[in-house]
Amino acid sequence: MSQSGRIIAVDWGTSTLRTYLLDESGTINAETTSKRGILKVSDKRFEDVLADEVAQLGVVARCPIICSGMITSRQGWVETPYVGCPAEISDLAAQMMVRDTERFGPIYFIPGVMQHSPEPDIMRGEETQVVGLDQDDGLCLLPGTHSKWVNLEDGRIRGFTTYMTGDLYGALIAETILRALPDEHWSADDFLAGIRRGHEEHRQGVSLLTSLFRTRARSILGLERSAGSRSYLSGLLIGAEIGNACSIYAPARPVTVIGDEPLTTHYMEGLAELGVASRVAPARSAPRGIFQIALIKGLIL
Amino acid sequence: MSQSGRIIAVDWGTSTLRTYLLDESGTINAETTSKRGILKVSDKRFEDVLADEVAQLGVVARCPIICSGMITSRQGWVETPYVGCPAEISDLAAQMMVRDTERFGPIYFIPGVMQHSPEPDIMRGEETQVVGLDQDDGLCLLPGTHSKWVNLEDGRIRGFTTYMTGDLYGALIAETILRALPDEHWSADDFLAGIRRGHEEHRQGVSLLTSLFRTRARSILGLERSAGSRSYLSGLLIGAEIGNACSIYAPARPVTVIGDEPLTTHYMEGLAELGVASRVAPARSAPRGIFQIALIKGLIL
Numbered sequence: 001m002s003q004s005g006r007i008i009a010v011d012w013g014t015s016t017l018r019t020y021l022l023d024e025s026g027t028i029n030a031e032t033t034s035k036r037g038i039l040k041v042s043d044k045r046f047e048d049v050l051a052d053e054v055a056q057l058g059v060v061a062r063c064p065i066i067c068s069g070m071i072t073s074r075q076g077w078v079e080t081p082y083v084g085c086p087a088e089i090s091d092l093a094a095q096m097m098v099r100d101t102e103r104f105g106p107i108y109f110i111p112g113v114m115q116h117s118p119e120p121d122i123m124r125g126e127e128t129q130v131v132g133l134d135q136d137d138g139l140c141l142l143p144g145t146h147s148k149w150v151n152l153e154d155g156r157i158r159g160f161t162t163y164m165t166g167d168l169y170g171a172l173i174a175e176t177i178l179r180a181l182p183d184e185h186w187s188a189d190d191f192l193a194g195i196r197r198g199h200e201e202h203r204q205g206v207s208l209l210t211s212l213f214r215t216r217a218r219s220i221l222g223l224e225r226s227a228g229s230r231s232y233l234s235g236l237l238i239g240a241e242i243g244n245a246c247s248i249y250a251p252a253r254p255v256t257v258i259g260d261e262p263l264t265t266h267y268m269e270g271l272a273e274l275g276v277a278s279r280v281a282p283a284r285s286a287p288r289g290i291f292q293i294a295l296i297k298g299l300i301l
Numbered sequence: 302m303s304q305s306g307r308i309i310a311v312d313w314g315t316s317t318l319r320t321y322l323l324d325e326s327g328t329i330n331a332e333t334t335s336k337r338g339i340l341k342v343s344d345k346r347f348e349d350v351l352a353d354e355v356a357q358l359g360v361v362a363r364c365p366i367i368c369s370g371m372i373t374s375r376q377g378w379v380e381t382p383y384v385g386c387p388a389e390i391s392d393l394a395a396q397m398m399v400r401d402t403e404r405f406g407p408i409y410f411i412p413g414v415m416q417h418s419p420e421p422d423i424m425r426g427e428e429t430q431v432v433g434l435d436q437d438d439g440l441c442l443l444p445g446t447h448s449k450w451v452n453l454e455d456g457r458i459r460g461f462t463t464y465m466t467g468d469l470y471g472a473l474i475a476e477t478i479l480r481a482l483p484d485e486h487w488s489a490d491d492f493l494a495g496i497r498r499g500h501e502e503h504r505q506g507v508s509l510l511t512s513l514f515r516t517r518a519r520s521i522l523g524l525e526r527s528a529g530s531r532s533y534l535s536g537l538l539i540g541a542e543i544g545n546a547c548s549i550y551a552p553a554r555p556v557t558v559i560g561d562e563p564l565t566t567h568y569m570e571g572l573a574e575l576g577v578a579s580r581v582a583p584a585r586s587a588p589r590g591i592f593q594i595a596l597i598k599g600l601i602l
Contacts, residue, residue, distance in 0.1 A: 082522075119511075120518040146478070146514060162518070163510040167477040175472035176465065177447070207545040208509045209464040209538065210420075213447060217421040217463070221383075237510065244508040 003030045003058045006300050009290035010050065012071035013037050013125060019053045020287040021063075024300055028287060030057045038076050046077040047101060054104070064299045066096070066290045068110040069125035078107075082114035082122060086156040089131050093296040110293060113157055121162050123148055125286070129258050130157060132289030133281055139251040140281070142258045143238075143267045145170075149245040161248060163241040166263075169234055177216055181230050186262075188269065190226035194235020195242070195270040202243035211236065238270050246276060254279045304331045304359045307601050310591035311351065313372035314338050314426060315446075320354045321588040322364075325601055329588060331358045339377050347378040348402060355405070365600045367397070367409040367591045370426035374413075383415035383423060387457040390432050394597040411594060414458055422463050424449055426587070430559050431458060433590030434582055440552040442579070443559045444539075444568045446471075450546040462549060464542040467564075470535060478517055482531045487563075489570065491527035495536020496543070496571040503544035512537065539571050547577060555580045 005021035012018075015037035021030040032053045041049050050065070072080040078099050083091045096108045112124035126148045130140050136155040142148045145166040151159045172178045201211045215236060219228035226232045254277040257264045264280055271278045282288070294300050306322035313319075316338035322331040333354045342350050351366070373381040379400050384392045398410045413425035427449045431441050437456040443449045446467040452460045473479045502512045516537060520529035527533045555578040558565045565581055572579045583589070595601050 114518075114522060116522070116524070120515055120522050120524050122518045122521055161511055162514040163508070164477060164514045165510050168473075168510060168513070171472040171476035172469075174476050176468040202506070202508060205503070205506050205545075205548070207464070207503060207541050209466050209469060209542050210462055210545060212469070213463040213465045214421055217415075217423045220423055221415060221417070221421050223417070223421050240508045241510050244506075244511060247506070 002060045004060055005029050005063055007063055007291065007294050008054060008057065008059065008065045009287040010065060010067040010071070011069055011125070011128075011286035011290070012067055012076070013069045014039050017049070017053065018286070019050075019057060020284070021057045021059055022287060022291050026288065026291045028284065030059075031287075032056045038070050038073070044077065046071070047103065051103060062105055064106065064108065064294065065104050066108040066110065066294055066299070068128040068286060068290055072097075072109045072112060073124055078109045080109050080111040082112045083127075085113060085115040085160070086153070086158050087113045087127065088156040089292060089296055092127060092131065093293045096293070096297065108297070108299070110290070113160070115159055118159075119161070121160055123150075123160060123162070126150060126160075127157060128289035128293065129285040130289065131292050132285035132287070133256060133258070134288070134292070135256060138253050138256060139249050140256045140258055141245075141267060141278070143263045144259060147241060149249060151249050161245060163245070165237050165241050169237055172212065172233065173230060178212065178233060180216075181219075181228060181233060184229060184231075187226070187229055187231040190229040190231035191235040191266065192269065192273050193224070193226040194232040195239040195273045197232075198236040198239025199243040199274055200239075202240040208237075208240060211240070234266070235270065238267065239274070242270060242274055242276065246274075251276065253277070256281050258285050303361045305361055306330050306364055308364055308592065308595050309355060309358065309360065309366045310588040311366060311368040311372070312370055312426070312429075312587035312591070313368055313377070314370045315340050318350070318354065319587070320351075320358060321585070322358045322360055323588060323592050327589065327592045329585065333357045339371050339374075345378065347372065348404065352404060363406055365407065365409065365595065366405050367411065367595055367600070369411040369429040369587060369591055373398075373410045374425055379410045381410050381412040384412045384428075386414060386416040386461070387454070387459050388414045388428065389457040390593060390597055393428060393432065394594045397594070397598065409598070409600070411591070414461070416460055419460075420462070422461055424451075424461060424463070427451060427461075428458060429590035429594065430586040431590065432593050433586035433588070434557060434559070435589070435593070436557060439554050439557060440550050441557045441559055441582070442546075442568060444564045445560060448542060450550060452550050462546060464546070466538050466542050470538055473513065473534065474531060479513065479534060481517075482520075482529060482534060485530060485532075488527070488530055488532040491530040491532035492536040492567065493570065493574050494525070494527040495533035496540040496574045498533075499537040499540025500544040500575050501540075503541040509538075509541060512541070535567070536571065539568065540575070543571060543575055543577065547575075552577065554578070557582050559586050
């Protein structure tokens with residue numbers, strides 16, 4: 001099937017590659033999803049991999065390609081320097097890097113964002129998703145392996161904080177004594193018990209180093225049934241994350257949650273349990289953001 | 302070589318098995334060490350494994366065997382109920398469990414210790430090492446996979462706290478984004494930089510979930526050379542552990558550090574960096590503790 005469009009938006013992360021064909025109004029006319037994230041591409045054959053996906057989009061005419069995500073890191077295709085905070089959409093548009101290719105013509109790479117103060121932090125890809133919200137102020141949450149809380153002020157990324165929550169959860173159940181926790185069905189009750197405990201222990205200044213072991217002790221001593229479950233452990237970590245992030249950013253309006261099911265729902269349930277209002281962002285924030293950046297750059301003719 | 306002795310002390314942990322032949326004064330006349338920890342013993346053939354070790358001790362006459370450590374857990378040989386805190390040596394002696402065997406006669410198993418309040422926690426084996434110190438008051442630290450801080454008052458274990466520090470460190474460098482940290486030689490400078498950072502972030506109430514990711518950000522942004530090393534990561538975790546433990550126990554006298562090199566030295570350097578005095582415990586605290594418990598129980602004739 002042949003498709004017309006004005007730009008191809010590429011959301012290329014560590015584990016997943018998504019491409020989108022958008023028309024001049026930002027409508028998505030075609031899309032692909034594959035597991036060919038940057039870590040799965042050998043010998044940096046990014047152009048060949050991209051050609052496969054673009055062929056599936058069925059594009060009839062050449063149009064600008066704009067990439068976002070870990071594809072712009074050292075392990076990716078073109079390493080872009082980070083834009084400093086506060087970062088606005090015009091900075092992202094202006095500081096894109098371009099690679100000319102015979103097959104596609106110029107390919108654009110959106111830079112990541114860094115923060116030096118109050119604490120050093122980095123992102124690649126999330127800045128584009130946040131731009132795609134078309135939201136000028138407030139706190140955004142992008143849960144995941146490296147969960148990000150991004151604070152917007154007057155249309156700028158003012159500051160952000162990353163939590164290794166998903167990455168740590170995976171390591172705990174793969175490699176530590178907590179691998180003994182049985183892999184049962186998701187339990188909302190256990191999760192919310194963990195949320196409350198994680199938040200409370202964060203509030204008390206308890207280190208996760210001991211908080212995590214108490215999970216084991218509570219379970220062995222039969223003090224708390226939920227402590228013997230992975231849902232509880234997940235809640236314990238997310239509760240600590242929410243506690244820390246809210247102490248930094250004190251959200252005055254609902255937190256916008258960007259991401260996929262079921263993680264977004266779990267986070268929103270956790271936020272609600274702690275009295276923090278939230279709302280879910282529209283889907284496909286990455287191609288929306290790429291479209292906005294392309295508009296500013298004048299690539300949509 | 303044949304040896305005489307009054308008791309055989311067995312320190313049987315998850316990964317290591319150590320046996321000792323002691324005379325009536327507590328002097329060690331022979332000892333063995335093997336990697337046959339309880340997780341390496343298939344089909345619970347603990348008696349056969351123990352027979353191999355006892356044969357190597359070269360004992361001439363049958364004498365009581367007393368075991369301590371994870372061998373008393375559900376995964377071990379004889380599961381002993383925990384003694385509650387405050388726990389004293391007479392409780393440990395009185396609540397030993399006995400298993401009669403044809404080959405050895407009675408074998409004694411020292412119970413672990415549990416705490417319900419202020420926070421649930423458990424230990425198996427460390428209580429015996431602490432008894433072996435012959436120290437009535439003060440704070441003891443047993444660093445390791447599950448690092449323990451044990452508070453002694455009037456010869457009793459008054460309270461304790463476990464930190465998953467070593468377990469978490471291993472999981473982080475095996476399974477998370479921090480596996481990218483190069484495996485270089487130990488750097489005391491990087492370690493101490495991590496100690497200071499981990500302590501400071503604990504003091505500020507920063508969650509390890511974000512503190513750990515900052516390690517990556519600092520390294521990538523080139524802000525702190527040490528942040529790109531495993532020694533720094535080790536310091537970061539240990540600094541957070543020391544910060545939390547000292548806020549709970551506020552040690553008024555030097556902390557007694559029990560364990561093996563090089564970990565004990567690293568912890569003592571970390572403690573010194575944070576202004577906490579420490580001293581190293583005499584070696585072989587486990588057989589010393591077993592001997593003390595055997596004396597109380599009247600097993601040394």
